[in-house]
Amino acid sequence: AGYDEEMDWLLEILSWPVEWSALHGIAEIKTPVLKVSTRSDATPHKYVVRRAGSSYPAQGVSGLAFPYQLNRAPRLTGSAAFQRGLDNPIPVQAVPPAWLAADNGFASVLAMAQAHDPIVQLATAVLADKGGNVIDLGCGNGALLQKIVTAVAPVVPYGCDLDAARIAHAQQLQPHFAANFACADLFDPDAPIWAAQRRYQLALLMPGRLLEVDAARAAFLKQWLQQHCANILLYAYGDWLTRYQNLDGLAAQAGLTLLNPDEDDVVVGLARINI
Known part of the structure; x- marks a missing residue:
């Protein structure tokens, strides 16, 4: 040649x-x-x-x-x-669908990534040695779970949300785990997602959800968390943090105790249930 x-x-x-x-x-x-x-x-x-x-x-x-x-x-x-x-063409990055950020309450994918980063970092640290089942209680379209699955393995994601369109998007984002995402009320004891009595290595929860329902429904979810989850990861954004001063204040109001309460600017942390 x-x-x-x-x-x-x-x-x-x-x-x-x-x-x-x-x-x-x-x-x-x-x-x-x-x-x-x-x-x-x-x-x-x-x-x-x-x-x-x-x-x-x-x-x-x-x-x-x-x-x-x-x-x-x-x-x-x-x-x-x-x-x-x-x-030698330059790889073209696919434009993410508009719902990717909007489903989770963010104005842009960048804003969502910045909010998710500390959650993914803590989840990775918790799961690094064992992996395991992870459930997001109010998962939106599952974008946060997708990042955790990518960051650490082996992880099996589960999620529930009241919005059927968001669950459909979650199943689209993670087709291998499509059956693990359900449209359900996380405070409903009869919801199909609770039927398996599965153990989870990590549960993700925005504690403000416990303040949006009556005491009996909140007590059901806290009891379920205590019985089925090895670790509970709390996170919050924006108004939820300012309304209760910080994540520690929000967690306390919801009947949870943050395990790292001395950090005023923390937006994510592990917690235990107050008996």
């Missing part, structure tokens, strides 16, 4: 116009892409030999004097750089 390519180059160069000249012992060889000066026999007169050639290189110099030609600007698509670009 190398020999054939070199012969192609030689044949192309030999097809270009070229001028040989000599005067006073200096010889010049001019081609469209370069000029060579060397020694020659001393002559009192200039001798010139020209060969018209049959082609002109795309990168050749433009000019009026032989062997140059006034070329039209070469097409960008004919350049070597353009061809190299075709051989």
Whole structure:
């Protein structure tokens, strides 16, 4: 292949116009892409030999004097750089669907990523040694669970949400675990998601959910968490934090005790149920 390519180059160069000249012992060889000066026999007169050639290189110099030609600007698509670009295309990132962030209450995917990062970091630390079942109680479209599954293995995600469209999106995001996402009221003791009596290594909960229902329904969920979950991860955003000063205050109001209460600016933490 190398020999054939070199012969192609030689044949192309030999097809270009070229001028040989000599005067006073200096010889010049001019081609469209370069000029060579060397020694020659001393002559009192200039001798010139020209060969018209049959082609002109795309990168050749433009000019009026032989062997140059006034070329039209070469097409960008004919350049070597353009061809190299075709051989090495830049990967195109798919535009995420609008619902990816909106389902979870965020204005953009970037804002969602910034809010999810500390949750994923803590979940990864908890699950790093064992993996296991993880349930998100109010999972939206499961984007947070998807990040945890990607970050640490082996993890089996489960999620529930009242919005059927969000659950459909969760099943679309994680088709291998589609059966693990259910449209259900997490405070309903008869919801299908509780029927399996499954153990979870980690449960994700925004504690404000416990304040949106009456005491009996909240007590059911807390009892279920205590019986079926090895670790409870609490998180909160925005108004929920300012309304109760911080995550510790929100957790206490919901009947939970944060295990890292001394950090005022914390937005995520492990907790235990207050008996």
